[in-house]
Amino acid sequence: MAKLTRESLSKEIQQLPSLSVIVTHLLTQLQRDDVAMAELMEEASHDQALAARILHIANSPFYGLSAHIGSLKDAGTMLGIHTLYNIVTAAGIIGHFPPAEDQNFDRHSFWQHVIGTGICARVLAHHAGMDQELAFTAGLLHDIGKVVMAVYFEEDFARVLAYRDEHDCLIREAEQAVLGFDHTLVGAQVAQSWKLPKPVVDAIKSHHSLPATSLPLAELIHLSDILCRGLNIGHGGDDLIPFLKSSVLARLGLNWDIIRSYLGEIENLNRFSDQLIDSAS
Amino acid sequence: MTIMSSKILGLDQVTAGMTLAQDVLDASGNCLMVSGVVLTKKQLDSLSKRGINSLAIEFEQELSAEEIAALRNTCITQFEHRFRHVQDDVEMQQLKNILMAYRLESLE
Structure with a gap:
């Protein structure tokens, strides 16, 4: 594949495989009352491969359910529709990308990092009075640009990883040095091509470089990403911690004691991620 | 304190109530049982019939004071490593201290 440049980026992204209809609906459906959620799950059950993966996850011992779950409807009843939403969206996104072994960019720990960020964002969103599902989705997708590069622009990404190793820097700094742009731009364009809601696109685009204007979801993801790295939940492609923008805590109505x-x-919520990733990949 | 550890036991040494530490796969790689399951007599009989002769079983391991100290040191070293580029930043040091104190609490 041709070398990725800022100019060729949007054209290249348009040629990538599109997301399945059901996963797109899951990610773009903002009206999420129980009825709408139940309809989404009904729709998900028509994708047999996805439904099979979800039932495998729902029946795993982590959830400790004594009865065997045979349908997504039962899974929604037993686990709660919101837990099921997390599982379905994460399984849908993970399953979208062909699995691969890459020692320099471990896919399993990458998914752990983004699920961890999503869960962290969801928990803090509840405290901040923000939409929890949107927070989880934005966390899950905040680094989607990295995995898109790892899968579809392998050679460019290999150069990024080599630069990261040589300079002991954040992967984002390596991307900027090698490519002239970073995963936030790639991710935002991918999210746009998937027609995801604007707040999610903005959060992907701005989670490392917050604008002066208030962008609550991006701020929440900025903080959640840093907390997950700090707690060593998964691995986002580097083992450093980006600087926290100091105004973020106050803007979200948080302080260190609350966090x-x-x-x-x-x-605790993160304990399910291993099983989920293994079943979904 | 204790940590969860695992060891491989012959099927004849495994009794009902023990917890499976790894997925059980058959010869063609199909998953017969996932890790985390608390085994029942019926499941053990079924695994025996399918030709499974050993299982990875979870057990609690009591740690010595030296082992706890070593885990704490590893934890601190990892934090220092991850925060190596932000040593001069007051706020980032505060973040590091809060997260590290939280981690070390579980290693007391």
């Missing part, structure tokens, strides 16, 4: 009080819950 500290949620760490246990975040880690």
Whole structure:
């Protein structure tokens, strides 16, 4: 594949495989009352491969359900529709990308990082009075540009990883040095091509470089990404912590004591991610 | 404190109530049982019939004071490593200290 440039980027992205209809609906459906959610799950059950993966996850011992779950409808009843939403969206996104072994960019720990960021964002969104599903989705997708490069622009990404190793820097700094742009631009364009809601596109685009104007979802993802890296939940492609923008905590109505009080819950909710990734890949 | 560890036991040594530490696969790689399952007598009989002769089983391991100290040191070293580029930043140090204190609490 040709070398990726800022100019060729949007054209290249348009040629990538499109997301399945059901996963697109899951990610773009903003009206999420229980009825709408139940309809989404009904739709998901028509994608047999996806439904099979979800039932495998829902029946895993992590959820500790004594009865065997045989349908997505039962899964929604037993697990709660919102937990099921997390599983379905994560399984849909993970399953979209062909699995691969890459020692320099471990896919399993990458998915752990983004699911962790999504869960962290969801928990803090609840405190901040923000939409929790949107927060999870934005966390899940915030680094989608990295995996898109790893899968579809392998050679460019290999040069990025080599630069990262040589200069001991953040992957984003390596991307900027090698390509002249970074995963936030790639991710935002991918999200746009998938027609995702604007707040999600903005959060992907701005989670490392927050604008002066208020962008709550991007701020939430900025913080959640940093917390997950700090707690060593998964691996986003580098083992460094980006600087936290100091105004973010106050803007979200948070402080360190509040954040500290949620760490246990975040880690507990994260225990499902291993099983989810194994079943979904 | 204890940590969860695992060891491989012959099927004849495994009893009902033990927890499976790894997925059980048959010869063609199909998953017969996923890790985390608390085994029942019926499941053990079924695995035996399918020709499975050993299982990875979870057990709690009591740690010595030295082992706990070593885990704490590893934890601190990892934090120092991840935060190596932000040593001079007051806020990032605060973040590091909060997260590290939280991690070390579980290693007391």
